[in-house]
Amino acid sequence: MIETFKNDVEKGLNTTPKILPSKYFYDKKGDALFVEIMNLPEYYLTRCELDIFQNKTQQLIDKLQLRPNSYFELIELGAGDGLKTKELLRLLDSQNFKFDYLPIDISINSLKLLEQDLKKELPNVSVQTQQGDYFEVLASLKMSSAPKIVLFLGSNIGNMTDEQAAQFIYNLGANLQAGDQLLLGVDLIKPKELVLAAYDDSKGITAQFNLNLLERINEELGGNFDLNYFKHQPEYNEEEGIAKSFIVSTIQQKVTIKAVGKTFEFAAAEKIHTEVSRKYNDGLIEKIIANTDFKITDKIMDSKNYFADYILKRS
Ligand SMILES: C[S@@+](CC[C@H](N)C(=O)[O-])C[C@H]1O[C@@H](n2cnc3c(N)ncnc32)[C@H](O)[C@@H]1O
Structure with missing residues (x-):
């Protein structure tokens, strides 16, 4: 490293x-x-995606067509503190779904905290963390043939150029099977004042982070x-x-x-x-996945329509 x-x-x-x-x-x-940035009033991204995961959790489960008796692997790329994912895990757990949660992150510190947290909050959920660069761990997904739901939240994909994003989703598809799904959380294009404030907060936390x-x-x-x-x-x-x-x-x-x-x-x-x-819109997402094996099957937005979680299915 x-x-x-x-x-x-x-x-x-x-x-x-x-x-x-x-x-x-x-x-x-x-x-x-x-974690401090996610709590800033200007950083709308986390709050908007949390709105989806808190208030449209059942809709997420339904649209992903998950069934309580069919085992699946829930893989998360760049899981961080799992704040939003925990909302989904809680509902899946309470409805007795059969699944393993497999968070992947480059930060061993984040993974340790997440694992400790989940042990306390959701002791019945089976968690297997994997530390590494998600660009490199993609190939390991092939090792199991179980149906997979891959979470890539927080508009993390926005840290890539469109060419890199297209290549990344293509590679992801090459390591998955027909029917596997990707839940892709993206920030939507919006006016400058809103976006810029999210990366230049008044407390200077983003400056410290950079x-x-x-x-x-x-x-x-x-x-x-x-x-x-x-x-x-x-x-x-x-x-x-x-x-x-x-x-x-x-x-x-x-x-x-x-x-x-x-x-x-x-x-x-x-x-x-x-x-x-x-930042994205439907056209940009369509363009990025054009040469991959994925198709958009659904999209869930927050109440302000600032953020979208796209459901993409591997053919
Ligand atoms: C912006 S945070 C978002 C966390 C979470 N996905 C969310 O939506 O709140 C990005 C997370 O991805 C991880 N990360 C960034 N680049 C990565 C990479 N190349 N491979 C694996 N993890 C990565 C970071 O350690 C961090 O936990």
Whole structure:
């Protein structure tokens, strides 16, 4: 992991414009900051998807055509703290559905917390966690022939470019069987004021979350980023429906990263691109899945119509 982190940091900081992959946000501090972000008034995404999972739980079960006596695997990619999923697990458990819950996450810390939490809150639910990069664990899905429901929530897919998302869903399909389903939670295209506020909250938690990436490089790779001279900067292009987060160097400076054995130069106002958060509509989802084995069978929206959980079936 540390070797991949080092290589990705070296590659990203040698690229023009500079880039750092968003998956490295999630160390122990990043996980905790993300939980804080989910509770922010500006971060509507979690509340809207929670609205679906809390208030339309039975609808989710019905639309996924789940039956209490037919065993299935409920796999979650990038499960995080499982806040929304727990609502679904609770109802499935109370109705005696037969299933195993298999959360996958790159953060071992998140998985441990989730497992402890579920043991307390839902002791009857069988949980098997798997730590890893979901791009790499896809192939392991093939190892069981049980029917599968894959959850990919929180608009995590929006962290990929459309090409990467199409390839990811294609690969997912190649590792599933006919009839398996994907519940894909996505943030919908909406006005700039709403979107931008979600990535630039007034308490500065999102800024801390973004800048924690530099702190992580300092701690794990022996970097000497001075956080006083870098700032968080979100941008949103309403026409494209794409929000981007950057870390901006406020002065001209040099940063050395011991593990990489290199010094990197930053011009004043130079940006490091750290995250993309794409927003969607039906047309974009159709386009992304056009060359995959999935078809949209249903869609459930929150009461504000800000967020959608698409049900996609593998043919
Ligand atoms: C934005 S949080 C969302 C969590 C949850 N899905 C939700 O909707 O609330 C992203 C989660 O995905 C995990 N993650 C990010 N990139 C990943 C990757 N490439 N492979 C596996 N997990 C990843 C992070 O550790 C984090 O727990």
